[in-house]
Amino acid sequence: xxxxxxxxxxxxxxxxxxxxxxxxxxxxxxxxxxxxxxxxxxxxxxxxxxxxxxxxxxxxxxxxxxxxxxxxxxxxxxxxxxxxxxxxxxxxxxxxxxxxxxxxxxxxxxxxxxxxxxxxxxxxxxxxxxxxxxxxxxxxxxxxxxxxxxxxxxxxxxxxxxxxxxxxxxxxxxxxxxxxxxxxxxxxxxxxxxxxxxxxxxxxxxxxxxxxxxxxxxxxxxxxxxxxxxxxxxxxxxxxxxxxxxxxxxxxxxxxxxxxxxxxxxxxxxxxxxxxxxxxxxxxxxxxxxxxxxxxxxxxxxxxxxxxxxxxxxxxxxxxxxxxxxxxxxxxxxxxxxxxxxxxxxxxxxxxxxxxxxxxxxxxxxxxxxxxxxxxxxxxxxxxxxxxxxxxxxxxxxxxxxxxxxxxxxxxxxxxxxxxxxxxxxxxxxxxxxxxxxxxxxxxxxxxxxxxxxxxxxxxxxxxxxxxxxxxxxxxxxxxxxxxxxxxxxxxxxxxxxxxxxxxxxxxxxxxxxxxxxxxxxxxxxxxxxxxxxxxxxxxx
Amino acid sequence: xxxxxxxxxxxxxxxxxxxxxxxxxxxxxxxxxxxxxxxxxxxxxxxxxxxxxxxxxxxxxxxxxxxxxxxxxxxxxxxxxxxxxxxxxxxxxxxxxxxxxxxxxxxxxxxxxxxxxxxxxxxxxxxxxxxxxxxxxxxxxxxxxxxxxxxxxxxxxxxxxxxxxxxxxxxxxxxxxxxxxxxxxxxxxxxxxxxxxxxxxxxxxxxxxxxxxxxxxxxxxxxxxxxxxxxxxxxxxxxxxxxxxxxxxxxxxxxxxxxxxxxxxxxxxxxxxxxxxxxxxxxxxxxxxxxxxxxxxxxxxxxxxxxxxxxxxxxxxxxxxxx
Numbered sequence: 001x002x003x004x005x006x007x008x009x010x011x012x013x014x015x016x017x018x019x020x021x022x023x024x025x026x027x028x029x030x031x032x033x034x035x036x037x038x039x040x041x042x043x044x045x046x047x048x049x050x051x052x053x054x055x056x057x058x059x060x061x062x063x064x065x066x067x068x069x070x071x072x073x074x075x076x077x078x079x080x081x082x083x084x085x086x087x088x089x090x091x092x093x094x095x096x097x098x099x100x101x102x103x104x105x106x107x108x109x110x111x112x113x114x115x116x117x118x119x120x121x122x123x124x125x126x127x128x129x130x131x132x133x134x135x136x137x138x139x140x141x142x143x144x145x146x147x148x149x150x151x152x153x154x155x156x157x158x159x160x161x162x163x164x165x166x167x168x169x170x171x172x173x174x175x176x177x178x179x180x181x182x183x184x185x186x187x188x189x190x191x192x193x194x195x196x197x198x199x200x201x202x203x204x205x206x207x208x209x210x211x212x213x214x215x216x217x218x219x220x221x222x223x224x225x226x227x228x229x230x231x232x233x234x235x236x237x238x239x240x241x242x243x244x245x246x247x248x249x250x251x252x253x254x255x256x257x258x259x260x261x262x263x264x265x266x267x268x269x270x271x272x273x274x275x276x277x278x279x280x281x282x283x284x285x286x287x288x289x290x291x292x293x294x295x296x297x298x299x300x301x302x303x304x305x306x307x308x309x310x311x312x313x314x315x316x317x318x319x320x321x322x323x324x325x326x327x328x329x330x331x332x333x334x335x336x337x338x339x340x341x342x343x344x345x346x347x348x349x350x351x352x353x354x355x356x357x358x359x360x361x362x363x364x365x366x367x368x369x370x371x372x373x374x375x376x377x378x379x380x381x382x383x384x385x386x387x388x389x390x391x392x393x394x395x396x397x398x399x400x401x402x403x404x405x406x407x408x409x410x411x412x413x414x415x416x417x418x419x420x421x422x423x424x425x426x427x428x429x430x431x432x433x434x435x436x437x438x439x440x441x442x443x444x445x446x447x448x449x450x451x452x453x454x455x456x457x458x459x460x461x462x463x464x465x466x467x468x469x470x471x472x473x474x475x476x477x478x479x480x481x482x483x484x485x486x487x488x489x490x491x492x493x494x495x496x497x498x499x500x501x502x503x504x505x506x507x508x509x510x511x512x513x514x515x516x517x518x519x520x521x522x523x524x525x526x527x528x529x530x531x532x533x534x535x536x537x538x539x540x541x
Numbered sequence: 542x543x544x545x546x547x548x549x550x551x552x553x554x555x556x557x558x559x560x561x562x563x564x565x566x567x568x569x570x571x572x573x574x575x576x577x578x579x580x581x582x583x584x585x586x587x588x589x590x591x592x593x594x595x596x597x598x599x600x601x602x603x604x605x606x607x608x609x610x611x612x613x614x615x616x617x618x619x620x621x622x623x624x625x626x627x628x629x630x631x632x633x634x635x636x637x638x639x640x641x642x643x644x645x646x647x648x649x650x651x652x653x654x655x656x657x658x659x660x661x662x663x664x665x666x667x668x669x670x671x672x673x674x675x676x677x678x679x680x681x682x683x684x685x686x687x688x689x690x691x692x693x694x695x696x697x698x699x700x701x702x703x704x705x706x707x708x709x710x711x712x713x714x715x716x717x718x719x720x721x722x723x724x725x726x727x728x729x730x731x732x733x734x735x736x737x738x739x740x741x742x743x744x745x746x747x748x749x750x751x752x753x754x755x756x757x758x759x760x761x762x763x764x765x766x767x768x769x770x771x772x773x774x775x776x777x778x779x780x781x782x783x784x785x786x787x788x789x790x791x792x793x794x795x796x797x798x799x800x801x802x803x804x805x806x807x808x809x810x811x812x813x814x815x816x817x818x819x820x821x822x823x824x825x826x827x828x829x830x831x832x833x834x835x836x837x838x839x840x841x842x843x844x845x846x847x848x849x850x851x852x853x854x855x856x857x858x859x860x861x862x863x864x
Contacts, residue, residue, distance in 0.1 A: 337609065417808065418810075
């Protein structure tokens, strides 16, 4: 009896002290600040590799870089180009020279002014072959002389078309017109780094040095890095030096690297997270039913498809490829299997990407599919050789593959074998073209239909289907020189016709991003690139 | 001479003659096992489950027909145990999956048992340098990370396995047997790891009895090593072996699910109990039946195996029977 009483007392004291502490913390905060401090708790997926734009490759890192730095231009929530570190710019009539005028009040978080020389030095580091930066191609695909410098053919950076005319004027010269260049420039490959800091900690050609540690890191973005405990938290605090600081409303963003969607969901339920990175698929329906206000499903700039190896039987025959593509019920697939409001893809570019709408689409057509299969020599699937569908080990890919496997059995009478491999083996088999057909996906790095046409260029770095078409390649290059976007898009329409006729890949659906967002978060925009213009977001008290 | 003495005996009671023959061990064990009701019940349940899995699919719906619009439905008249998210009948999938699981459980355990017992008994009985070398080999194999081993096996065996499948399909026209190569790989992978523990257990047991008097007696009678190991030592360490074997069967079944997920073993749309449970565990908050039914069947199998194993150990324990 007595022990029980003491226990009760102990519990009561513990509870009491806990409450008191919390209140004290609250009052302390509001004491120093007239308005309560706004802290956003954000699920950021995985632990970032780094926050050095020359090192990183993933989306969690993209979000962090947008928090801590800013490129020459930026994108608003509607993906329109708005001024960033540059306040205005001119493009020469031939589309080859871009002149950026940096803003006078642009400042690094240590108070230094942001200069054109900073950008040039950043790009020189980015293109340095010793650093071997993965995204260097975002620069050298467009800029004069950059490829030669990156390949080490010259060590003279003055041959490269990236020049500072004065402290506030940057001139970029291109090899061929790139109408989407401004959009591409909102990718972190074009973001500036504070060169003096990089030099101080390990130098320009060292990877993963201490310059990105809290305390050392200097950025020019809306937030500064305050704390970084690996695998636990990254704390971003509102920057006092950012030029547009008046627009930034949230005082602090806490980014948590949580890989498991279920963990995130639990933290969201208990109020520890305001925005999650994912939603467990099986719980999506529950949330839609019980908390529809928290569920946000946005289009995502990516295509989920099956890639044929057009040099292997039976997919060397275009009729077989088309038959397989036409015999799928994509509506049923997204409605019943993928479950996150994906849009069925009957073309090769996500719809309405920066005003581009595909005029040519194909549609599911069983009679035509059976006719094509018979014409290819497999009436009703008889005699169809073994065909392995390769996918990387993941539950979602497996379920989708199973659903399609059954559709092809039912609709065409052909039996596909499913093969799954662990990610690294799978990627290896893909690049060595050791597959018959395989699951694949492509998420664009910037928002322009060009990204999705560039993919299928003959011999392109990511075109592992062995497919090539001279006319297609010619159109791809003609399009870049088109005088304006409508003219360029008209050429893309023709290219899509070629793709539909040839079907080097089998488009399935366009990705979406589903996440849980607490109703107290206001003005939160998720763009089709899965990044967030933080300065438009706010928190209700 | 031996058969003569047996004919002359009126009953199967324990007599010195029969002990020498060693045949009464099994006869005795059977008598004792029959008296153990739990063990008998366990055996019967296993038998019924096996028969259902082997014969049931002929009467049930197919395991692969999907009804995407139906999706996951709770148990009802049309689908006794409900359907999964692709609208496939869970009852049918459970029966088909059982074929794979039971086969894998029995075959892989048998493989592990054969290798492990022989290896462990030989190492323990011979002792000395041979023992040391043999056990270090076991240690080395233990140290190999399993997942990496499996991935390596898949990379190197992919082509032979595909060739086997191509041959089955092209030359023999046995489309139904496709994937056999993959199953053989699966047994190889499981067998390669599961026998290690068995070998250690058996060696330990053998060490404890190899200096006992009856072994000395057998030796002094001039019996060869092989005869001593298989006739005298192994029957005396059967108890722990059987208990461990009953524990190996469920472990192997779960291992199969893991390997199938990695791409070795059964490939979708075929399924197994382990794969069904894994799938159900992910979706249990929405669709409870996807976990409850495969889980129950799996636990039932496990319990039955354990009861049967316990019964067998009691029945076969030669030292206990001599008391």
